[in-house]
Amino acid sequence: MDTTKPRVVIVGGGFAGVAAARALRRAKANVVVIDKHNHHLFQPLLYQVATAALHPGAIASPIRNVLSNQANCRVLMKEVDGVDVAAQTIMLGREPYTYDYLVLATGLETNYFGNDQWKKFAPGLKTIDEAIDVRARFLLAFEQAEFEEDQAAKRAALTFAIVGAGPTGVEMAGSLAEIAETVRKDFRSIDTRTTRIIVLDFADRVLTPYHPELSERAKRDLEGLGVEVLLRTRVTDVDEKGLTAQTPDGEIRIDANNVIWAAGVKGGPLGEALGAELDRSGRVIVGDDLTIPGHPNVFITGDLAFRVDSVTGKPVPAVAQGAIQGGKYAGQIIAAEIKALGRGEPAPERKPFHYQDRGSMAIIGRNRAVVQTGKLRFAGYIAFLMWALIHILFLIDFRTKLVVFVEWVWLYFTGGRGARLITGDDRMPKIIKPPPDFRIAARESNPPAEVAD
Amino acid sequence: MDTTKPRVVIVGGGFAGVAAARALRRAKANVVVIDKHNHHLFQPLLYQVATAALHPGAIASPIRNVLSNQANCRVLMKEVDGVDVAAQTIMLGREPYTYDYLVLATGLETNYFGNDQWKKFAPGLKTIDEAIDVRARFLLAFEQAEFEEDQAAKRAALTFAIVGAGPTGVEMAGSLAEIAETVRKDFRSIDTRTTRIIVLDFADRVLTPYHPELSERAKRDLEGLGVEVLLRTRVTDVDEKGLTAQTPDGEIRIDANNVIWAAGVKGGPLGEALGAELDRSGRVIVGDDLTIPGHPNVFITGDLAFRVDSVTGKPVPAVAQGAIQGGKYAGQIIAAEIKALGRGEPAPERKPFHYQDRGSMAIIGRNRAVVQTGKLRFAGYIAFLMWALIHILFLIDFRTKLVVFVEWVWLYFTGGRGARLITGDDRMPKIIKPPPDFRIAARESNPPAEVAD
Numbered sequence: 001m002d003t004t005k006p007r008v009v010i011v012g013g014g015f016a017g018v019a020a021a022r023a024l025r026r027a028k029a030n031v032v033v034i035d036k037h038n039h040h041l042f043q044p045l046l047y048q049v050a051t052a053a054l055h056p057g058a059i060a061s062p063i064r065n066v067l068s069n070q071a072n073c074r075v076l077m078k079e080v081d082g083v084d085v086a087a088q089t090i091m092l093g094r095e096p097y098t099y100d101y102l103v104l105a106t107g108l109e110t111n112y113f114g115n116d117q118w119k120k121f122a123p124g125l126k127t128i129d130e131a132i133d134v135r136a137r138f139l140l141a142f143e144q145a146e147f148e149e150d151q152a153a154k155r156a157a158l159t160f161a162i163v164g165a166g167p168t169g170v171e172m173a174g175s176l177a178e179i180a181e182t183v184r185k186d187f188r189s190i191d192t193r194t195t196r197i198i199v200l201d202f203a204d205r206v207l208t209p210y211h212p213e214l215s216e217r218a219k220r221d222l223e224g225l226g227v228e229v230l231l232r233t234r235v236t237d238v239d240e241k242g243l244t245a246q247t248p249d250g251e252i253r254i255d256a257n258n259v260i261w262a263a264g265v266k267g268g269p270l271g272e273a274l275g276a277e278l279d280r281s282g283r284v285i286v287g288d289d290l291t292i293p294g295h296p297n298v299f300i301t302g303d304l305a306f307r308v309d310s311v312t313g314k315p316v317p318a319v320a321q322g323a324i325q326g327g328k329y330a331g332q333i334i335a336a337e338i339k340a341l342g343r344g345e346p347a348p349e350r351k352p353f354h355y356q357d358r359g360s361m362a363i364i365g366r367n368r369a370v371v372q373t374g375k376l377r378f379a380g381y382i383a384f385l386m387w388a389l390i391h392i393l394f395l396i397d398f399r400t401k402l403v404v405f406v407e408w409v410w411l412y413f414t415g416g417r418g419a420r421l422i423t424g425d426d427r428m429p430k431i432i433k434p435p436p437d438f439r440i441a442a443r444e445s446n447p448p449a450e451v452a453d
Numbered sequence: 454m455d456t457t458k459p460r461v462v463i464v465g466g467g468f469a470g471v472a473a474a475r476a477l478r479r480a481k482a483n484v485v486v487i488d489k490h491n492h493h494l495f496q497p498l499l500y501q502v503a504t505a506a507l508h509p510g511a512i513a514s515p516i517r518n519v520l521s522n523q524a525n526c527r528v529l530m531k532e533v534d535g536v537d538v539a540a541q542t543i544m545l546g547r548e549p550y551t552y553d554y555l556v557l558a559t560g561l562e563t564n565y566f567g568n569d570q571w572k573k574f575a576p577g578l579k580t581i582d583e584a585i586d587v588r589a590r591f592l593l594a595f596e597q598a599e600f601e602e603d604q605a606a607k608r609a610a611l612t613f614a615i616v617g618a619g620p621t622g623v624e625m626a627g628s629l630a631e632i633a634e635t636v637r638k639d640f641r642s643i644d645t646r647t648t649r650i651i652v653l654d655f656a657d658r659v660l661t662p663y664h665p666e667l668s669e670r671a672k673r674d675l676e677g678l679g680v681e682v683l684l685r686t687r688v689t690d691v692d693e694k695g696l697t698a699q700t701p702d703g704e705i706r707i708d709a710n711n712v713i714w715a716a717g718v719k720g721g722p723l724g725e726a727l728g729a730e731l732d733r734s735g736r737v738i739v740g741d742d743l744t745i746p747g748h749p750n751v752f753i754t755g756d757l758a759f760r761v762d763s764v765t766g767k768p769v770p771a772v773a774q775g776a777i778q779g780g781k782y783a784g785q786i787i788a789a790e791i792k793a794l795g796r797g798e799p800a801p802e803r804k805p806f807h808y809q810d811r812g813s814m815a816i817i818g819r820n821r822a823v824v825q826t827g828k829l830r831f832a833g834y835i836a837f838l839m840w841a842l843i844h845i846l847f848l849i850d851f852r853t854k855l856v857v858f859v860e861w862v863w864l865y866f867t868g869g870r871g872a873r874l875i876t877g878d879d880r881m882p883k884i885i886k887p888p889p890d891f892r893i894a895a896r897e898s899n900p901p902a903e904v905a906d
Contacts (some may be wrong), residue, residue, distance in 0.1 A: 038592060062592075064639040074641050106807040139491060139515075143530045188527050298725040406859055439596045 002231050004257040005030050005072075006100035008092060009081050010216040011270070013040050013063035016105035016302030016327035021073055021105040023331025027338050029100075030038055032338060034065060035093075040066050040394055041128060044320055045404070047168055049131040050260075051175040052139065056128050058403045059395070075364045080106075084271045085295045101334045103329060104270060104284075105302040108318065109263035111281065137258050140175070142183065143189045144257070152255070158195045159256035161243055162342050163235050164263035166208070167362045171220055172262065173199045174365040177225035198254060200227045200235060200245055201263070207362055207370070209317060217379045219312035221364040235263070265318070271304055279306045288352035293440040299333075301326035309355045316355040320394065354382055361387045366412065458483050458525075458706075459553035459791055462543060464533050464723070465654070466493050466516035467756030468773050469558035469780035474526050476784025480522045482553075483524040486516060491530050493519050495582060495848055498857075500621055501732065502584035503713075504628040505592065509581050511846070511856045528715070533559075534724045538576055538748045554718045554787045556781060557723060557737075558755040564717035564734065571691040574724050576713040578621060590711050591629070594843050595636065599645045612709035614696055617716035618654035619661070624669055626652045627818040630678035644829065651681045651707060653688060653698055654716070660815055660823070662770060667823040670832045674817040688716070697719070718771070724757055732759045741805035743783055749803075752786075754779035761807050769808040782806045814840045819865065 006029050010017045013035035021300040039060040048054040082091035084440070093190065122328030123130055123137075138160070143156035160176055162169045180195035199206070205215040206222070206229060219229050221289035222393045229249060237244040244254040267282030276292035277285045283306035288291060290299045290307065295385050302323035307316050317320045337347040359373025361383065392405055459482050465468045466488035477484050501507040503658050517528040534545035536557070542549045564579030575591075576583055591613070598610040598866060613629055615622045633648035650676065652659070658668035659675070659682060683700060690697040695708040720735030727746035730738045736759035743752045743760070755776035760769050769775045780811040788798040812826025814836065822836035845858055 002588040038596060055508045057508040060637065065636075068639040074599075075639075076600060077593075140530075141490065144529075147529060184519075185514065403859070406856070440686075 007032065007098065008101040008334055009097070009099035009102065010103040011035075011090065011301065012105035012106065012107060013037070013075070014043070014105060014107055015323035016107075016304060017103065018063070018066055019324045019426055020103045020105065020299075020301060020331035021067055021070065021332075023328045024072070024335050025070055026340055027072065027335040027439075029072060029334075031070070031244065032076055033067065034076045034078055034080055034090075035063055036077070036079040037127070038064070040129070043126075044167075045391060046128075046131050047126055047172040047175060049128065050125055050138070051172060051179055052135050053175060054404060054407055056132060058407060059305060060128055073166050080270060081271055085274055085292070085298050088297070092409045099297075101297045101299070102302060103299045103327070103330050103334075104304060105273070105300075105323070106266035106268060106270055106304055108281075108303045109268050110261060112261065115238070115262060118261070120386050121238045121240055122163065122243075122261040124261045125172070125396035127390065132352070138179070139207060142187065142190070142192060146187050147189070152292075154190070155196070156242065156255040157257050158190065158192075159198070159242070159254065159258070160195065160257040161198045161200065161244070161254050163238075163259065163261050165199050165203065165206035165231070166262060167260040169199050169201070170206055170222065171363055172260065173197050173222055173227045174363065174368070175223055177222075177227055178365055191195060193226075195226075196228070196256075198224065198230060198256070199242050200230045200233045200243075202232065202234045204231050206231070210362070210370060211377050214372055214377055214379060218224040218362065218364055218370050219370045223351075224363050224368075230235030237319055241401075264301070267304055271300070274298070274300075282305075289350040290326055290353050291335065299330035301330050307353070310352045312357070313355050317357075317360070319360065321358050322355055325355055326353065359389065363387045460485065460551070461556065461787055462487065462550070462552035462555045463556040463558065464488075464543065464557035465755065466490070466495070466519075466528070467558060467560055467755060468776035469560075470556065470775045471519055471782075472518070473556045473752075473754060473784035474520055474523065475559065475577070476781045477525070477788050478523055478820055480525065480788040481795060482525060482787075485535055486515055486520065486526060487529045487531055487543075489530070489532040490580070491515055492581070497620075498577075499578055499584050499846060500625040500628060501593070502581065503578055504625060504632055505588050506621055506628060507860055509585060511860060513581055517679075522641065528580040532724060536723055538727055538751050539743070539786050541750070552750075554750045554752070555781050555817060556752045556754060556787075557727070557757060558753075559723055559733075559757055559775070561718035561736070561756045562721050564719035565714065566717060569877070571714070574691045574693055574830050575616065575696075575714040577714045578625070579721070583692055587713060592634070594696060594710055595640065595643070595645060596630070599640050600642070603753070608649075608655055609695065609709050610709040611643065611645075612695070613648065613709065613712070614651045614653065614712045616653050616691075616696070616706050616712065616714050618656065618659035618682065620813075622652055622654070622713075622715040623659055623675065625679055625715065626650050626680045627673055627816065627821070630675075630680055646679075648679075649681070649709075651709070653683045653686045653696075654785060655685065655687045657684050659684070662813060663815070663823060664825055664830050667825055667830055667832060668783060671815065671817055671823050674821045674832075678818050679819075681833065681840060712750055718756070720726050720757055724753070727751070727753075731755075732761075742786065742803040752783035754783050755835030760806070763805045764807050765810075770810075770813070772813065774811050777807065778808055780841060783842070783869070816840045833874075850856040 008024060008029050008031045010020050010033045013033050015031055018040055021031055039065045042059040045059045049056050063411055067073050078092050080090050081093060089098050100291040110126055113117050123133055125131060125134060141157045145154050148154040148157055162173050174198050180192045184192045195231050205212060206213045206219050222229055233245050233247045235243055235245045238259055243259050244253050271284045273281055273290055274284060279285055284300045284304055284307045284309050286300045288310055289307060290301055292298050311314055330364040330397060333350055340347050360372040361369060367381050367384050369387040370379045395404055407411040461482050461484045463473050463479060463486045466486050471663055472487055474486050483805055493516045498512045504507050520526050520528060522770055531545050532544050534546060540552050563579055566569050576586055578584060594610045594776055599609050601607040608803060615626050629650050633645045638644045659672050662669045675682055686698050686700045688696055688698045693714055696712055697706050719855040724737045727737060727745055732738055733775055737753045739758045739760050740754050741763055743754055744753050745759060756771040762769055786803055793800050814822060814824040816822040820834050820837050822840040823832045824836040825841055848857055
C-alpha cells in the first residue's frame, strides 16, 4: 500500500461509514474503516433478532466482506478512544493515528436521560449483543411463567413493558404480540396469549415523526394486537421488578420482569471530543457540507450529525436513508478533492448536502404497516408488502437478502420462528421452579402402582 | 394434568432424550423433559457453527417446540443437581423431585484428563455457546494477523492446533482449511492460505473408529488441504501461547493463539451419583435393557451409557444413531409397562437392546468424505453427497432442514460463509494494533499536500 497517498479514516462501519467508503472506491487514497464490531449491521431489523424472527447473522455481514472488492480500503476492528481535530489524529488505545480526512459515523447510544442505573434492568437495542440479550430475556420469561406457582409472579413474568413508542418500540411491541400467539402450543400451563405488552411514551401519540393520521392508525393496529399504549406517560423509576410511571391520571406501577428501553438516543464521547457545538442530545451540529466549523476535513455523517436541511428547513431524520445519503455525500466530496489535488487543480466548490426524503415506514405486525412518502400516506396490507420489499432490497448483500427472504416466507406461512435460541453461559434460570402440579414427594414402590387414565 | 399418572422424568433433551419422549407419545404418563438449555442441538454439525458455515439457529431448535404436539409431555429448562435412585428422586436446586421412571441422557463432557487448567486456553466443543466462542476466536485470529507487525506473532495468530483426530477434530480441520481459502479476498496484508492447521492425536491414525483404509484416505485428504497431521503425539502442556507435545521424535513446541480440544469426553457428576459401575471415562455401565443393576426403572441412554452389544460383542458407539436407538428403546419399554400395568397385567418381558449399525461417515472438506456401512467402504465425491443428504434428513424438523440446505448450497457454489459474526461484549481485541504500514505521525497541513499515484 502506497503510504504517500492521503489517508481517509472512517470511524464506524454502519450505513454512513460503508456508504462513504464505497463512494471512495476509485479514489487514490488509503481508506481505513475502523469499527469496534467486525460486522455491518442492518439496524432497522434489529428488533426482529430481539424477537427471534431472524437469526443474528441474517442482518449482519462482516464489514471486511462488504468492502472486500475495494482494493484501496482496509478494515480495522478496534475501538477509537479519542479524536484531536487540531492534530488531525484519532487515538487507538494509546496510539495516535493521523488522518488527512476523517469521517465520523459512530451513530448514537441509548439515552437513559441521566438514569444510567436503569440500564441493567431495561436494556436498550443498538447492537447484536443487546438483541441476543433481549431475545434470551423474552424467551426465559415464558420458560419461567410456565412453571411459576405464584400468580402475581407469573403475571410479572408475562408482562413486557417497552419504553418509547418510536419505530423501534412500536415494531417490537407488534412483533412480541405475534410471538405470544405463535408459541402458544409449546406451553402447557400458560396461555401465552394472555401476555401483557405495554408501550409507554411521553409524547401524545405513537410514531411522532409520522403524520398524525398514521400515528392513530398504528395505535389502533397495536391495540388490535392486544398491546396497551400509554401516552403522555413519563417513566419515573425502573427497578428489578418493573417500573413506575407518571400518567395524566396519576402515578402507576407496572410489575414486569422485562422492561425494554427504546426511548431515546444520544451522542457519545467522540462527538464531544470534537469541540464542536452539540445539540441537547449530544449530536454534532454540522454545516452545509456535513463538516464542523474550521475543520473542512472532518465530516460527521449518520445519526451522530444534527443538521437542518438547507432546502426543506427540517432536520435530517436519524434514519438509514439519511445516513446512506450523508455518507455517500462525504465520500464523494473527499474523492473529488483528492482527484483535483492530484492533478494540481484547486479543490472543487462543495455543494450543500440535501437530504432526499424517500419516505418512512414502520411495521406493526403481519399484514399491518404504515408508510408515508411525500404527500402519500397509507397503511394496511399494501404498506406491509411495500415494507417487506424495501427492506429486502436494502439489505447489504445478496446472501442476507436470500436468508431473510426464506426466513420471512417461513414465518409468514407457518408462524414458526427459527431463532428461538437462548445463549450465554450465565443464562441458567435459577428462579424457575419445578412443575407445581406434579407430585413432590418421595415414593417407594416401583414400578408405579396408581396408574389411572 | 392428571397427577395420578406415573411420572417419567427424562434428563437431557438431546438425541436420546427426545427419542425417548417421542416413544412415550401415546403413554398415559406425565413425561417431563429437563434440560439446562432451551434447545435441542444437532451436535454432529456443531463444528460447522464453530467454523462459521452455519448459524447457531440452523442446528438448534427449542426442545419445547420439538415436542409441542405431544400433550403428555412438558419441558423444563433447569439444571439437575443430583439424583438419588434409592429415593427415586432427582434434585432441582434444593428441591427434590420424584419419578417413577428416570431416563438419564445427559451426554458427556469434554475430558482434559486431569488438566482442567488447559480448558481456558483450549475450549472444547460440546455446546452452542462453546461453538460461538470458538468461532469468535477463529475470526479474531485473522483480524489480529492482518495488523500484526511482529512476524512470529502473526504466525502464531494464523496457527490453529486441534487436539484430537476423531470425527470432530478431522471435520473441524477440514472446515478451517476451507475458511482460510474463502476469506482470502477480505484481507490485505495476510495471505490467509498460509494459515497453519495442525491436528494432533496420540493414536497411530486418524478416525480410529473407521477402517484403517478410510483413516489413511482421510489423512491424505486432510494433507491435500494443507493440514498437518501429527500422530502418536501426546500433548504435555497447553498455555496461553500454544502447546507442547511429545512426538515419537521428541518434544515439540507449537506457538498457536488458538488451540481447540477435541480429544476426549467423560461422564459427569450425575452418572457418578447413580452409584452404579462406571467405565474409565466415567460412562455408566448398563445392562441388556439399558438400566442399572437393581433399578429397573432407571435407564441410561445416549453417550453417557457404556454397553457391549449383546449381538455384535462390540461397544455401542457414542454417536447420534446409538443415542436415538437407545432413547427410543427406553421410551418403548416404559410405554409398554405403563400400558400393561394400567390394564392390571404384568409388565412384559424386556427384550435386550440391540444396536443397529447404520454406518458412520465423516466429511473432510468440500467433495471429500469417508463412509463405512457394513462391509461397504468408500470415499470422495459420492461419500460427500451421501454425507450431506443423510445429515439433512436427520435434522430435527423441516425448517432447520430448509435453512441448512440453503446455507450449504450457498456455501458450495460461492464459498461465502454467512455466519462470520463475532459476538460477546468482551470480544474487543485490545491486542490488535493499527495498520503498521500506515504513517503514524502527526500532520499539520490540510487538505493533503503529498498526493501521489
